[in-house]
Amino acid sequence: MPGLWERLRGGLTRTRQGLGDRIRGVFAGRQWSDDLWESLEEILYEADLGVDTVNFLLERTRAEVWNQRPRKAEAVVELLKRHMVELVRMNGDPRSLADHRPTVWMVVGVNGTGKTTTVGKMAYQMRERGFKVVLGAADTFRAAAQEQLSVWASRAGVEIIGQGYGADAAAVAFDTIRAASARQADLVIIDTAGRLHNKSQLMQELAKVHRVTGRALAGAPHQVWLVLDATTGQNGLLQAQVFLETVQVTGIVLTKLDGTAKGGVALAIARQLAIPVCWMGVGEGLDDLIPFDPEAYVEAILGGDLNA
Ligand SMILES: Nc1nc2c(ncn2[C@@H]2O[C@H](COP(=O)(O)OP(=O)(O)O)[C@@H](O)[C@H]2O)c(=O)[nH]1
Ligand SMILES: [Mg+2]
Structure with missing residues (x-):
């Protein structure tokens, strides 16, 4: 590897x-x-x-x-x-867990940007580091969504909580946090929908998931990761805006950097959204999520060979 x-x-x-x-x-x-x-x-x-x-x-x-x-x-x-x-450059490390358990992460973004895949990769990475992880299947809008997350949960070797297609997303988030607390888990990651019947409905649902999460555990969610597809470049930034207005996004996951020349968009995100890019998706496998490192990133897009 x-x-x-x-x-x-x-x-x-x-x-x-x-x-x-x-x-x-x-x-x-x-x-x-x-x-x-x-x-x-x-x-x-x-x-x-x-x-x-x-x-x-x-x-x-x-x-x-x-x-x-x-x-x-x-x-x-x-x-x-x-x-x-x-x-x-970012302040501190938003990827580290909160002092008390469980830390709750919520993952949001437009349909198809790579949320569910990212949740799976994060779960794997954190479990590898010795943390107990529980996933919440709060994309209840698509019939196959929970099943897709289940596949990732078993690949990553972590638990998943869900109520199936059509369930109330906020109730799923609430349940997941309660179950994770009872099992003394370290980290909860909540997958969410990227599409509902219309945009304002989606934003209302996300706001509710956010609110109910805080009711299940004071201070939660500790991080809200907005997933952006790098192949959409500057357009992706426009899409991001509506999420920023609805939930307090704390960090960006930039996916699909493999196979696009638009990886410089991380610089535009930092400048235009003033939210740090914290993770980079570079493929479809379990291991293809890389914690963002400013020096390494700039060296990778501009540099010669660091190893030379
Ligand atoms: N090449 C590549 N594909 C990715 C990456 N992240 C996600 N995908 C693919 O993007 C598609 C949509 O991903 P999914 O997680 O279902 O998106 P969601 O709708 O936001 O949950 C899937 O085919 C993923 O395999 C990445 O970093 N690189
Ligand atoms: Mg999904």
Whole structure:
């Protein structure tokens, strides 16, 4: 099994081809000159960073280039990298568990972004670390939803609580937390629906799940993870907005980074949503969820080979 760094680098291959490799193609071995700004700007735009994020990063980099007057073009890339790392840095570690048990995580997002898959991967990872995990099947809108989560629960070797298709999602969340408390579990992860009959109904349901969760256990949910599909790039950010207005999202899971060149969208998320990206999905397997690390991420999209 390849290590975290190899998996991250592998998952971000297409993004690196669009960003790092192109920048190196233009900059490698060259002296810095101001007409290179234009090439840099163009490459960043094409990587789907968005106007605002590109301007933000380039303004900061420009100010430093002005002061430091680097000779080599590669030195400018190093300055840019530092600003990217700053941008995606998070405070503390939202992935660590709360002091008291159980910690409750709620997973939300548009249908098909990878919520259920992410819940399964998180469960596996936390169980591997020795925690007792219970899953709540609160996507009761689709007939097959609970079954899909059950498959992940058995793969991950954790328990699942559900009431089947059509049940009240908030009641499922409540039950799950009560059962997990009784069994002295460490972590509850609640999967939710991404689609109901209409958007406002979905948002009402999520708000209710959130509220009832807090009634089952004071302080819960401790984290609300919003799952965004990286292949949707900037559009995904627009979709995210409605979730942000409804539930207090505390961190982002960026999925499907494998097979897209839009992995730079993590920078745009940090800048436009001001919510940290905390996890990256790089495949469909149990092991394909990587805790986000700012330095490693920037090195993976812009860098040469760290291992070299
Ligand atoms: N390649 C890839 N596929 C993913 C990833 N995460 C989820 N998927 C796939 O996306 C599809 C939808 O996932 P699902 O978890 O059912 O989404 P949900 O509707 O949000 O619960 C499934 O086919 C998953 O295998 C990822 O990180 N990479
Ligand atoms: Mg699902």
